[in-house]
Amino acid sequence: xxxxxxxxxxxxxxxxxxxxxxxxxxxxxxxxxxxxxxxxxxxxxxxxxxxxxxxxxxxxxxxxxxxxxxxxxxxxxxxxxxxxxxxxxxxxxxxxxxxxxxxxxxxxxxxxxxxxxxxxxxxxxxxxxxxxxxxxxxxxxxxxxxxxxxxxxxxxxxxxxxxxxxxxxxxxxxxxxxxxxxxxxxxxxxxxxxxxxxxxxxxxxxxxxxxxxxxxxxxxxxxxxxxxxxxxxxxxxxxxxxxxxxxxxxxxxxxxxxxxxxxxxxxxxx
Numbered sequence: 001x002x003x004x005x006x007x008x009x010x011x012x013x014x015x016x017x018x019x020x021x022x023x024x025x026x027x028x029x030x031x032x033x034x035x036x037x038x039x040x041x042x043x044x045x046x047x048x049x050x051x052x053x054x055x056x057x058x059x060x061x062x063x064x065x066x067x068x069x070x071x072x073x074x075x076x077x078x079x080x081x082x083x084x085x086x087x088x089x090x091x092x093x094x095x096x097x098x099x100x101x102x103x104x105x106x107x108x109x110x111x112x113x114x115x116x117x118x119x120x121x122x123x124x125x126x127x128x129x130x131x132x133x134x135x136x137x138x139x140x141x142x143x144x145x146x147x148x149x150x151x152x153x154x155x156x157x158x159x160x161x162x163x164x165x166x167x168x169x170x171x172x173x174x175x176x177x178x179x180x181x182x183x184x185x186x187x188x189x190x191x192x193x194x195x196x197x198x199x200x201x202x203x204x205x206x207x208x209x210x211x212x213x214x215x216x217x218x219x220x221x222x223x224x225x226x227x228x229x230x231x232x233x234x235x236x237x238x239x240x241x242x243x244x245x246x247x248x249x250x251x252x253x254x255x256x257x258x259x260x261x262x263x264x265x266x267x268x269x270x
Contacts, residue, residue, distance in 0.1 A: 004086070004102040007077045010069075024095030030133040031094040033057040036167070037074070038105075038224045038257075042084045044074060045223065045257055049191050050090075057129040058092060065092065073098055087224040091132065105224065109150065112231030112241035113220055115165070116149035117209045119157040122186035130188065137166035149234055151220060153209070160208040161185060168222035169193045171202075172215040172230075176245050179203045179215075192221045192253075199252040213237045217246035226250075226257050 006013045008021075026032035035054045037044045044050070051067055058065035074090060077100045081088070087103035118140040126133065140152035144166075153170055154163040162181045164170055169190040171180045178200040183189055185206075196202065196219075212218065217239045218230035227250045232238045239246070 003082065004104065005077070005080060005082055006102070007073060007080075007098075007100040009098055010073050010076070012077070012080060021099070024093050024097065026091070026093030026095065026097070026132055029094075030131070030135065031061070032092055032132040033061060033063060034089060034091040034130055034132055036103075036222070036224050037088045037090065038226075039078050039081060039084065039086050039088055040258060042078050042081060044078050044088065046191050046195070047071070047074065049194075050223070053130065053189070053191065054090065054092070057131065060126070060129040061131060063092060063094065064096065070098060073100060077102075093132075103224070106228075109228050110241075112239070113150035113228045114148065114232050114234060115151055115153045115170075115218075115220065115230055116144040116147045116234045117155045117236065118143055118152040120154040120163060121157050122163070124186070127186040128183075128189055134166075141166045147234060150228070153233060155209045156185065160210065162207050162209055162212065163187050164190075165220050165222075168220045168225055170218065170220055171196065172207075172212060172218035173243075173245055174203075174205075174214075175216060177201075177203045178249060179205050179207070182206055190221070192223055192226070195256055196221060196227075196249065196253050199256060200249055209233070209236055215239070217243045219246060219250060221253070227253050 035050045089101045091099040144152040164187040
């Protein structure tokens, strides 16, 4: 990838030019919202679903949201990224600034991902919203890296319930059943979680992290990742990354993601 591109308030920053980020409360206090999209052939997957969620996040934190402007800038930036397949982070700050940043995709992981359980409490005031206040999530990711893991698995600090990963969702297999934790725990209503339910019936069950010792495989899923097969939950379980069912689901999700819809804005069932 050549140097990733950035757009601020609808203006593409020329390559090599210093980026001046507006110093408003998004920088000072993490006050703003964001979405992470993935581009396929310079077109955003599930664009309208991401705009829906970003609008809900903005409404939750009382942030004005101009859907038409943000959609237009996403489409403009998508056509101008340095590579046709990449991540695209869209940020809206408290000061009303719109920052779009091209991001490299995660490398493939043929040996699977290692996941570290990390205790966490979801902030009730921000349930189901994607705000820029991600310090706790990033701390969990750092702890995972220090332990040699690829990511963290957030676990409820009070009852050890399985939640989600810092920047992705977590699903697992019980036999052939694909299972996810309840949204009522306060985890994000993942767009990819809704997509994967088109691949296989999704069973919602509350489980503790120790229950994962009896699982038959697991996946970390997100818009940008699509999926990564889990080889271990550290201290709890190891899984066969070559398992038939988990690979079948991962392949089907990939095919669904790539297919998208003709205008790059695939709708996702609510």
